[in-house]
Amino acid sequence: QASQRIRNFSIIAHIDHGKSTLADRLIEYTGALSKREMEAQVLDSMDLERERGITIKLQAVRLNYQAHDGKIYELNLIDTPGHVDFTYEVSRSLAACEGALLVVDAVQGIEAQTLANVYLALDNNLELISVINKIDLPSAEPERVKQEIEDVIGLDASEAILASAKTGVGIEEILERIVAMVPPPKGDDEAPLKALIFDSKFDAYKGAISYVRIVEGRVTKGTTMKMMSSGKTFEVTEVGVFAPSMRIVEELRAGQVGFICASIKNVKDTQVGDTITDADNPADKALPGYRKATPMVFCGLYPVEASDYNRLRDSLEKLHLNDASLIFEPETSIALGFGFRCGFLGLLHMEIIQERLEREYDLNLITTAPSVIYKVTTLKGEVLNIDNPSNLPTVDQIVSIEEPIVIATILVPSEYVGAIMELNQEKRGTYSAMDYVSKSRVKLIYELPLSEIVFDYFDQLKSRTKGYASLDYELSGYKETDLVKIDVLLNGEMVDALSFIVHRAKSYNRGRKLVEKLRGIIPRQMFEIPIQSVIGNKVIARETVNAMRKDVLSKCYGGDISRKRKLLEKQKAGKKRMKQVGSVEIPQDAFMAVLQIE
Numbered sequence: 001q002a003s004q005r006i007r008n009f010s011i012i013a014h015i016d017h018g019k020s021t022l023a024d025r026l027i028e029y030t031g032a033l034s035k036r037e038m039e040a041q042v043l044d045s046m047d048l049e050r051e052r053g054i055t056i057k058l059q060a061v062r063l064n065y066q067a068h069d070g071k072i073y074e075l076n077l078i079d080t081p082g083h084v085d086f087t088y089e090v091s092r093s094l095a096a097c098e099g100a101l102l103v104v105d106a107v108q109g110i111e112a113q114t115l116a117n118v119y120l121a122l123d124n125n126l127e128l129i130s131v132i133n134k135i136d137l138p139s140a141e142p143e144r145v146k147q148e149i150e151d152v153i154g155l156d157a158s159e160a161i162l163a164s165a166k167t168g169v170g171i172e173e174i175l176e177r178i179v180a181m182v183p184p185p186k187g188d189d190e191a192p193l194k195a196l197i198f199d200s201k202f203d204a205y206k207g208a209i210s211y212v213r214i215v216e217g218r219v220t221k222g223t224t225m226k227m228m229s230s231g232k233t234f235e236v237t238e239v240g241v242f243a244p245s246m247r248i249v250e251e252l253r254a255g256q257v258g259f260i261c262a263s264i265k266n267v268k269d270t271q272v273g274d275t276i277t278d279a280d281n282p283a284d285k286a287l288p289g290y291r292k293a294t295p296m297v298f299c300g301l302y303p304v305e306a307s308d309y310n311r312l313r314d315s316l317e318k319l320h321l322n323d324a325s326l327i328f329e330p331e332t333s334i335a336l337g338f339g340f341r342c343g344f345l346g347l348l349h350m351e352i353i354q355e356r357l358e359r360e361y362d363l364n365l366i367t368t369a370p371s372v373i374y375k376v377t378t379l380k381g382e383v384l385n386i387d388n389p390s391n392l393p394t395v396d397q398i399v400s401i402e403e404p405i406v407i408a409t410i411l412v413p414s415e416y417v418g419a420i421m422e423l424n425q426e427k428r429g430t431y432s433a434m435d436y437v438s439k440s441r442v443k444l445i446y447e448l449p450l451s452e453i454v455f456d457y458f459d460q461l462k463s464r465t466k467g468y469a470s471l472d473y474e475l476s477g478y479k480e481t482d483l484v485k486i487d488v489l490l491n492g493e494m495v496d497a498l499s500f501i502v503h504r505a506k507s508y509n510r511g512r513k514l515v516e517k518l519r520g521i522i523p524r525q526m527f528e529i530p531i532q533s534v535i536g537n538k539v540i541a542r543e544t545v546n547a548m549r550k551d552v553l554s555k556c557y558g559g560d561i562s563r564k565r566k567l568l569e570k571q572k573a574g575k576k577r578m579k580q581v582g583s584v585e586i587p588q589d590a591f592m593a594v595l596q597i598e
């Protein structure tokens with residue numbers, strides 16, 4: 001049977017352990033792409049990804065490999081995003097595979113996302129092949145890392161492949177091991193169609209394209225396909241494989257990985273994790289594990305120029321076409337005017353979208369500080385989901401507020417355990433467990449409010465451990481907490497976009513530090529500007545921005561025209577990101593200031 005020669009696999013790794021480099025090497029070795037095409041880096045295609053060295057959106061590539069047994073195998077490498085925000089997508093990609101390469105850096109050893117990904121792979125019953133990468137580095141300690149793999153993950157690491165994605169050592173061994181160890185896909189060609197969507201993408205000509213693993217049955221052009229979550233049907237216009245660029249084929253059948261086009265207008269109709277079946281001969285049950293991607297982090301996005309509003313909306317719509325997990329709706333701020341409240345899977349997702357809007361769509365934006373969703377029970381008995389602090393009902397209307405809690409796993413060298421415990425204490429964390437990963441490294445598990453992670457947790461973690469800690473977290477539920485809203489008044493006027501929600505015990509400190517910070521950020525103007533932070537009607541802190549004394553131009557002695565012009569231009573550029581709020585000009589930084597205190 002043809003599927004006997006198919007191997008579907010993924011690569012799982014902590015960020016920077018070499019997943020993309022290894023994928024490139026495998027592609028190069030199997031000759032799927034020319035050197036020149038390689039430079040375009042198929043697997044990490046967006047500029048932003050390459051710059052940040054992260055993998056955001058997964059895709060697939062087919063490698064044809066002639067193994068030592070003389071037979072040619074079809075190896076489908078399904079790439080996974082390498083960041084905690086995209087866990088659900090990772091889990092769906094892994095569900096499309098039978099095996100995974102577990103890549104561990106020979107210097108760094110196991111990190112938080114190595115573990116998180118291993119758990120996802122084990123949930124999906126994948127055959128794991130351990131690869132210890134970067135053995136070319138002088139400081140590589142493959143034996144120590146092997147021991148960690150055995151002790152922490154419980155895998156037999158005696159067979160771990162020692163590799164260097166940089167020099168190419170071990171690449172052939174990896175390919176042979178995939179052929180030998182990863183089971184060929186099971187699944188009946190004749191059963192009703194079940195195709196797992198592990199990614200989707202919008203194409204201007206073909207519409208939304210579903211990237212699929214066929215689990216049972218077959219699909220061809222002309223099949224009436226049905227999305228099992230929504231019941232919507234579409235007629236298939238094309239099916240194909242990644243060879244590595246998209247190539248149309250007659251049919252996709254059980255075990256294969258490929259794509260399906262059906263003139264679908266919106267990626268919302270091709271949701272990751274959903275099952276495609278044949279409307280004329282439907283499967284009775286969808287594949288397990290589907291859920292809707294739910295945004296966890298929200299912020300306001302406002303154009304600096306009000307006239308850019310429509311362009312911002314169009315750009316968000318375009319991004320949404322390719323990314324159903326990005327949500328947005330119109331929002332009005334008294335301070336900032338018309339904009340959008342946007343929801344993201346996490347902080348990185350938020351930064352990526354903001355950067356793309358600014359770079360690819362050339363928009364000048366004011367973004368407000370990110371917030372989580374609070375569940376607020378009111379006196380009337382309603383439960384409100386509040387994703388914008390300024391929408392929090394007044395204190396006399398609130399019965400209780402619940403906030404989202406995550407379970408965080410932190411891996412760190414043992415000398416930093418004290419620092420982590422202190423940080424987690426400050427961040428209202430609850431200790432849950434601690435284990436030694438090796439003699440010198442420790443795994444800590446804590447419950448933490450998501451709002452504290454959004455606040456500045458990651459930066460703090462990195463700076464307090466000199467970058468040695470790694471973090472992974474997942475939402476575990478909601479918990480009632482004593483929270484209050486702090487509002488900020490500038491020149492006596494409330495700036496709604498600066499409001500934030502904070503634990504009562506921290507409110508005075510944070511309210512005071514915020515006004516101090518704002519005093520440094522808001523430029524002097526022709527008049528004095530009082531800055532106050534208030535809880536309800538009570539002022540908790542006050543600072544003043546003094547009035548400007550002299551015109552900036554008076555700094556230019558001797559009437560040097562070109563110098564004067566330069567200064568004016570500089571001022572103008574600086575102003576770009578200013579927003580006139582009432583009588584005061586506020587720079588973009590001010591809206592993020594709340595994240596930068598402490």
Ligand code: GDP
Pocket residue numbers: 013014015016017018019020021022053054055082133134135136137163164165166167
């Ligand atoms: P990813 O985040 O897991 O996709 O990691 P990348 O593939 O982007 O690699 C992270 C960094 O490690 C890059 O600077 C790579 O050039 C480097 N790298 C990857 N594999 C090796 C290796 O085998 N040896 C050495 N010395 N560097 C490597």
Ligand code: MG
Pocket residue numbers: 019020021044053054055082
């Ligand atoms: Mg990568």
